[in-house]
Amino acid sequence: MRLEILNSLNVERAARRPAIVVTDVANGDQRLVxxxxxxxxxxxxxxxxxxxSGRSGMIExxxxxxxLTIHAPTARLVVIGAVHISQALAPMAQMLGYDVTIIxxxxxxxxxxxxxxxxxxxxWPDEALPRLAIDHYTAFVALxxxxxxxxxxxLHALERDCFYIGALGSRRTHAKRIARLTAKGLTEEDFARIHxxxxxxxxxxxxxxxxVSIMAEITARLRLPAKAERSTMAAAPSKVAVP
Amino acid sequence: MLTGEDDILRTAEEWRRAGHGVAIATVVETWGSAPRPAGSSLVINDDGIFLGSVSGGCVEGAVVTEALDVIASGKSKLLEFGVADETAWNVGLSCGGAIRIFVEKVD
Structure with a gap:
């Protein structure tokens, strides 16, 4: 790899912009896209x-x-709530490689x-969040x-298309949340994105x-193909809902 | 994502700028149950210091040796490790998988 490619790649990564290195493994020809x-x-x-796909791989x-070496930005975890769960969640997420911010x-x-x-x-989130430039490579939990x-x-997390959005609270609490946010114009499609x-x-x-359960769900969202993850998630509530 | 590659690649650049010979080894193909997915990488300098991983520790030693060779020659290499390899007993993958690793010099 030429030093200027490595340098440009590191610049893109530092700016949280995705980039791909294309390498001909037979002769070492290489370019950054x-x-x-x-x-x-x-x-x-x-x-x-x-x-x-988020995965590096060989093509012909x-x-x-x-x-193709895929360089997607380091995933971030934004936690709303400096609560007891967050005290355990932050070090776990850091160990898993997330850049963690608590608000x-x-x-x-x-x-x-x-x-x-x-x-x-x-x-307050509406003060702190805009400055964080939250993006798709962010997991977002409200606790x-x-x-x-x-x-x-x-609302901010949905707008920024975070790859994972989770909200703490029982089914009852979530039902009330849906009622409140529906009044603010959110649709069923939006709610489907909130775990x-x-x-x-x-x-x-x-x-x-x-x-642990939150980080496991975030990991599943990150690593499993969307379909498989959805069926896993869909299976879980039906098991507990049926008496 | 999530592999700490930021630090690895930044370190590779810093090593090179400090005048070290540097190589990057990247897993480019895997078969069966391989310990690290394609795209995982290891950076090595001419002091034999390395960061990152391309397996669960099974073949890193051999990759570092090859990388020093690549740093010296400047020519990239494609390495293959697996149970079918004749040196499998020494540097093969105990998990039964096979991997191909591309080693290139930073120049």
Whole structure:
């Protein structure tokens, strides 16, 4: 790899812009294709498909074997609520490679004593969120139970097309949430994108266990093909709903 | 995503700018149950220091040796590891899979 390709790649990654390195493994020929250049690339369609899959892989083109290294931005986790669950969730997510930010306007919760090794913003979501430039490579969880804090945050997450959106609360709490947000113009399609009750059904009780169930659900959303994940998710509620 | 590759590639660039010989090894193909998916990479410098992984630790030693060779020659290499490999007992994958690794110099 030429140093200028490596440098350009690192610039794209630092700016959270997707990029693909195309390598002819037979002779080492190589080029970098930025997300914005996909349209003009002769292999544009194949590259775009590979980027959507999020996985690096080999393709054949004109009798040549080309390896496509997909460089998608590092996933972020934005947590609304500096609550007990967040104290377990933040280190777990960091261990899984997420860049974690916690937002809670309540300074009694959002204190450095409670959260020492994570970015903590003691502001209202509508103040803090726009500056974070949240994107598709972000997992978003709302954990405060407080509609004043969670609702505007969820609206923002839906708008920014986060790959995972979860909201804490029982089915009853979520039903009330749906009623409130419907009044704000959200549709069933929007609600289908919110995982609530949050987390995989593993019988989690303690804050740390709930954090495990949330990270497991986020991982499934990230790694499983959309269809398989949906059927897993669809299967879980029906098991508990049937008496 | 999620592999800490940011640090690995940034380190590779820093090593190169500091005057080190540097190579990048990338898993380009896998068969069967391979420990790391395609796209996983390892960066190596001419002191034999490496970061990242291309397997569960099974073949890294051999890859580093080959990478030092690539740094010296400047010519990229395509390596293959698997149970069918004659050196499998030493550097094969105990999981029964096979992988192909592309090793290139940063220049």
């Amino acid at each position: 930025r997300a914005t250049e996909l349209m003009h690339d002769p292999l544009g369609e194949q590259l775009a498909a590979q980027l959507r 083109s004109g009798g040549r074997k080309l390896f 809670d306007p309540r300074t009694a919760f959002a204190s450095a004593e409670r959260f020492s090794d994570v970015r903590l913003i003691a502001q 405060t139970h407080d509609p004043k804090i969670d609702d505007p945050a969820l 609530a009750p949050i987390g995989l059904a593993i019988g989690a009780v303690s804050p740390a266990e709930i954090a």
